[in-house]
Amino acid sequence: MCRAGQRTMGQIFHGSRISNIEITDTLFGGYLTLVAEKIVPYQWNILNGKVAGAKISHCMENFRIAAGEREGQHSGVVFGDTDAYKWLETVAYCIANGKGAGLEPLADTLIELIGRAQESDGYLNTYYTIDHPSEKWTNLAEGHELYNAGHLIEAAVAYYRATGKTALLDIAVKCADLICRIFGADGEKPDGCPGHPEIELALIKLRDATQNDAYLGMARHFVRVRGASPNYLLDELERLADNRIFPEFVDYDAKYAQTHLPPVEQTSAEGHAVRAMYLYSAMADLAAVCEDADLAAACAVLWDNVTRKKMYITGGIGASAYLERFTADYDLPNDRMYCESCASVGLMMFGQRMASLTGKAAFYDEVERALCNTVLGGVAMTGDRYFYVNPLEVWPPNCLPSTSMAHVKPVRQKWFDVACCPTNIARTLASLGQYIYAENDEALYVNMLISSRILTELNGGTLTVTVDSTFMRDGRVNISVSSDRPQKIRVRIPRYFANPHFASSVAFPEPGADGYTELSAPGGTHTFCLQGEVTPAFFASNEQVRADAGRLALVMGPYVYCLEEADNGGNLANIFVKPETEIEVGRSCEDIPGSLPLLHFGGERVTKAIEEDGDLYGTPLFRRTGTRLTAVPYGLWNNRTPGEMTVWLKALL
Ligand SMILES: [Zn+2]
Numbered sequence: 001m002c003r004a005g006q007r008t009m010g011q012i013f014h015g016s017r018i019s020n021i022e023i024t025d026t027l028f029g030g031y032l033t034l035v036a037e038k039i040v041p042y043q044w045n046i047l048n049g050k051v052a053g054a055k056i057s058h059c060m061e062n063f064r065i066a067a068g069e070r071e072g073q074h075s076g077v078v079f080g081d082t083d084a085y086k087w088l089e090t091v092a093y094c095i096a097n098g099k100g101a102g103l104e105p106l107a108d109t110l111i112e113l114i115g116r117a118q119e120s121d122g123y124l125n126t127y128y129t130i131d132h133p134s135e136k137w138t139n140l141a142e143g144h145e146l147y148n149a150g151h152l153i154e155a156a157v158a159y160y161r162a163t164g165k166t167a168l169l170d171i172a173v174k175c176a177d178l179i180c181r182i183f184g185a186d187g188e189k190p191d192g193c194p195g196h197p198e199i200e201l202a203l204i205k206l207r208d209a210t211q212n213d214a215y216l217g218m219a220r221h222f223v224r225v226r227g228a229s230p231n232y233l234l235d236e237l238e239r240l241a242d243n244r245i246f247p248e249f250v251d252y253d254a255k256y257a258q259t260h261l262p263p264v265e266q267t268s269a270e271g272h273a274v275r276a277m278y279l280y281s282a283m284a285d286l287a288a289v290c291e292d293a294d295l296a297a298a299c300a301v302l303w304d305n306v307t308r309k310k311m312y313i314t315g316g317i318g319a320s321a322y323l324e325r326f327t328a329d330y331d332l333p334n335d336r337m338y339c340e341s342c343a344s345v346g347l348m349m350f351g352q353r354m355a356s357l358t359g360k361a362a363f364y365d366e367v368e369r370a371l372c373n374t375v376l377g378g379v380a381m382t383g384d385r386y387f388y389v390n391p392l393e394v395w396p397p398n399c400l401p402s403t404s405m406a407h408v409k410p411v412r413q414k415w416f417d418v419a420c421c422p423t424n425i426a427r428t429l430a431s432l433g434q435y436i437y438a439e440n441d442e443a444l445y446v447n448m449l450i451s452s453r454i455l456t457e458l459n460g461g462t463l464t465v466t467v468d469s470t471f472m473r474d475g476r477v478n479i480s481v482s483s484d485r486p487q488k489i490r491v492r493i494p495r496y497f498a499n500p501h502f503a504s505s506v507a508f509p510e511p512g513a514d515g516y517t518e519l520s521a522p523g524g525t526h527t528f529c530l531q532g533e534v535t536p537a538f539f540a541s542n543e544q545v546r547a548d549a550g551r552l553a554l555v556m557g558p559y560v561y562c563l564e565e566a567d568n569g570g571n572l573a574n575i576f577v578k579p580e581t582e583i584e585v586g587r588s589c590e591d592i593p594g595s596l597p598l599l600h601f602g603g604e605r606v607t608k609a610i611e612e613d614g615d616l617y618g619t620p621l622f623r624r625t626g627t628r629l630t631a632v633p634y635g636l637w638n639n640r641t642p643g644e645m646t647v648w649l650k651a652l653l
Contacts, residue, residue: 012358018161023097043426046414047084055419062080076417077417081126081127093431111159122174122178135243140194141237152172180215195275227258237252274318274420276302277345278346305329312392316392317344319331344374376636388416443487464481471557484523496555497532554583561631562646574609578603583600607623
């Protein structure tokens with residue numbers, strides 16, 4: 001039973017407050033500064049339609065029209081309001097990080113506008129308010145009203161926590177209260193569920209901020225009625241017939257929106273990858289808060305299916321561009337996949353919640369994989385270009401419009417018609433602290449070995465933990481603890497951190513079954529000098545992954561590496577590498593942020609494949625020459641001269 005009213009009950013730990021954390025890491029600290037100083041101002045200009053040559057966002061204009069301050073019709077996608085909400089959420093985290101004071105007046109101006117666009121009963125959605133007021137709540141499958149409300153709520157909770165201001169929280173509460181009046185277990189109310197999950201996890205956050213259990217009940221209701229028979233969303237689409245928002249989605253089926261079964265009975269990740277991640281995240285939250293063992297078991301099965309059969313080595317998910325969805329187990333094509341940035345953000349969210357639910361560190365292996373590769377790869381070092389789709393193999397000439405490759409862009413874009421990813425990447429990077437640290441009554445948890453500092457209160461005392469991490473260079477991580485009483489620090493030892501020990505002769509406490517090593521700080525100031533071995537290595541994939549058969553990927557620490565044309569010339573498909581090839585850890589490249597090392601190794605390049613010059617096919621020759629190759633972290637690719645890129649290399653067996 002869900003024992004509502006007890007905060008975070010059942011959770012082994014929960015994320016730390018971002019305002020207590022400072023990220024000092026060269027790479028990630030740089031990105032946090034980039035978010036506050038470049039990305040947020042850039043996205044503000046985009047949302048106000050002020051960036052020349054970019055896809056036009058009508059986001060702010062829609063709010064002005066809905067507020068009655070401008071004449072006009074709604075423009076852009078039905079979920080465009082969420083760009084503003086995620087922008088506000090990012091600003092909130094920047095403020096919490098101590099980097100966003102200058103942004104607060106701008107955010108307050110936007111919050112006032114959003115307030116004016118809200119209807120008197122709490123309804124807030126510019127698409128319906130402006131052009132379709134009589135059709136509210138009639139198209140949950142496509143209308144995204146609940147999805148929009150979810151992002152409003154997430155922004156409101158973040159802004160309230162960062163600033164203590166309640167204006168946006170009041171707007172969100174008014175909207176959430178309306179949703180609670182319209183939907184619910186009452187037999188008089190519709191049994192609808194959102195076409196795109198998001199409101200569920202947001203309502204759980206709102207309950208945490210307000211202590212109003214009605215929001216938890218509402219979240220639980222939306223998960224409970226999902227997948228019920230008859231299928232509410234499919235019935236709705238049938239009723240709508242010619243009045244659909246996305247008539248081109250003729251293949252909208254029950255799996256697409258994860259309504260093929262009740263969530264608790266789902267065993268395989270299906271449908272639209274972002275929707276799936278947001279749903280599973282809410283399920284994990286509910287499993288923890290409500291101590292729901294069945295839901296927890298379903299989450300564990302779904303997590304395994306995603307990460308053991310449907311996830312790219314880069315932490316990308318969603319193999320099919322068509323309907324942006326999961327496909328068969330082990331179907332992981334490298335050049336025409338989807339791997340939406342938002343889906344990897346969602347994987348981070350799901351993994352964080354699974355770690356919180358179970359207390360097991362291993363979930364962070366995949367959180368870190370998604371963060372360090374696909375999420376980082378989604379944004380340029382300049383902050384003003386983004387990937388929506390994250391390929392593992394690019395040959396720019398075949399990324400052609402009006403083909404099956406139309407969705408794959410060989411360079412990052414200024415903006416998109418559907419622009420969910422840029423603001424999602426920004427809010428995730430800005431909130432990184434909550435992924436690094438977590439707490440419960442017993443210990444502080446360090447989930448990722450990223451240089452940073454946290455000042456918090458634990459066991460009635462104050463505690464400062466400083467992580468100084470250079471493991472990608474020398475395998476070292478110094479963890480300094482200052483406390484006014486004995487404290488426990490539980491540190492995730494990642495699977496790539498081999499032979500962990502203390503630099504001194506003090507015995508190293510072996511990680512427990514949960515994957516955490518427990519450091520006992522006696523009080524005062526104490527430094528634990530962790531030493532491990534982080535070395536580059538080639539990885540292969542399970543033999544069921546057809547796309548990677550006979551291929552190798554280079555990995556060092558949490559970073560997957562790739563070859564770029566800028567270093568290695570073109571036609572990367574003709575490069576072969578022996579699995580036993582020695583890999584040299586080189587210097588970092590000054591053109592690429594973060595001072596991560598480049599990796600160098602020898603390979604062979606096919607210079608003439610067939611005997612007959614100029615023919616398309618012929619007698620095999622496979623003449624090869626030795627070549628020296630340079631690999632860069634995938635998360636930082638495409639920050640120099642654009643060109644070919646590949647993660648997987650052909651093995652010379
Ligand atoms: Zn997206």
